[in-house]
Amino acid sequence: MDTLEPQLMPGPAAGQTSVAPTGRFLRNTWYPIMWSSDLVAGELAERVALEEPIVFFRREDGTAAAIAGVCSHRFAPLRLGKLCGGDRVRCGYHGLEFDATGACVRNPYGDGRIPAGSSLRAYPIVERHKILWLWMGTRTPDPAAIPDFSIFDDPAPGTLTKFDAITMAANYELIVDNLMDLSHTAFLHDGLLGNDSMTQSSIDIRQEGNTVYVARYNHNVPAVKVYDLLFRQDGKPTDFWDTMRWDAPGCFLLDTGVHAPGATKAEGTGIYAVHLLTPQTATSTNYLFSAVRQNVQNGQPPTPEIAAKIGELRRFIFQSQDTLMIEAQQDVLDRFPANTRHAALFSIDAGPARYKRVLRALLDADEPTM
Ligand code: FES
Numbered sequence: 001m002d003t004l005e006p007q008l009m010p011g012p013a014a015g016q017t018s019v020a021p022t023g024r025f026l027r028n029t030w031y032p033i034m035w036s037s038d039l040v041a042g043e044l045a046e047r048v049a050l051e052e053p054i055v056f057f058r059r060e061d062g063t064a065a066a067i068a069g070v071c072s073h074r075f076a077p078l079r080l081g082k083l084c085g086g087d088r089v090r091c092g093y094h095g096l097e098f099d100a101t102g103a104c105v106r107n108p109y110g111d112g113r114i115p116a117g118s119s120l121r122a123y124p125i126v127e128r129h130k131i132l133w134l135w136m137g138t139r140t141p142d143p144a145a146i147p148d149f150s151i152f153d154d155p156a157p158g159t160l161t162k163f164d165a166i167t168m169a170a171n172y173e174l175i176v177d178n179l180m181d182l183s184h185t186a187f188l189h190d191g192l193l194g195n196d197s198m199t200q201s202s203i204d205i206r207q208e209g210n211t212v213y214v215a216r217y218n219h220n221v222p223a224v225k226v227y228d229l230l231f232r233q234d235g236k237p238t239d240f241w242d243t244m245r246w247d248a249p250g251c252f253l254l255d256t257g258v259h260a261p262g263a264t265k266a267e268g269t270g271i272y273a274v275h276l277l278t279p280q281t282a283t284s285t286n287y288l289f290s291a292v293r294q295n296v297q298n299g300q301p302p303t304p305e306i307a308a309k310i311g312e313l314r315r316f317i318f319q320s321q322d323t324l325m326i327e328a329q330q331d332v333l334d335r336f337p338a339n340t341r342h343a344a345l346f347s348i349d350a351g352p353a354r355y356k357r358v359l360r361a362l363l364d365a366d367e368p369t370m
């Protein structure tokens, strides 16, 4: 691991800081569009990804399908239609039917002729780790490129928190910035996820291929509510760790927890926290989150009640604290572009700077955003 000090931070390029939003979407990548449990057999579900409305459904064999979510006739949203036999989506307006490849396969009127240009785009989709992964690019998708979230495959009873989701009215990069720089927990989540003793922690950056890790270790810091709940529930100081793993463009696995001062991680406890982003538009993001407890200690056995409590606390934190701040940031960027051309860089920006460098390289090698 290399520790980045302030003087090692890359300086701003002409007219642009190294942490400025790229303003671009990566197309040839897997997007974690929804939890598997959100796609119910027999129902249509709409999501927006990269400014494209998409309708999702399960085929009769249970596999997931995704086709463009707007009817080619008069642009009715297909979410207002219904699933009919043979894995077909029937538009709710005039009854055109589309199959899982997006082909228009039935025109109920006149001679039933289907004019050219009636078909819709279909999107590759893979169901893995209880997540539906959507491919928006034109290159051949490789399922091996899906990041590892096998913590969800077979979690021990009582260790899994809710598969939850929110929409944030902000560009996805502002959320990536937030998650790649967890120093904000000391202030924005003071007492719940962090406290100001954590401002002195070192920030270690590690990169493996295009995967970036940002790690912090804090020694002998006052108890943090979420972890105290899982650990000894005595409010005494602990050593605290968090290591965030990022895969482009917005897939996060956070390994975090506490142990007694001077002890080892194996003697502590914590969670694997997952954050999964898909840009809807330039100013809104589909945000999935959940968590699995790790290394549960005998004193605090896993129960669905504790898992539910962790889930509720996390939702409160993300919805009322991160969302408030990040949406307000987006609002500032939208309304005051002249005041926000240059961002000042600090040591805590090592994580955002590194991921942005990787993301820019991936974007440059991708196809242009349509
Ligand atoms: S808008 Fe869909 S059939 Fe007319």
Ligand SMILES: [Fe+2]
Binding pocket: 178, 184, 185, 188, 189, 322
């Ligand atoms: Fe946060």
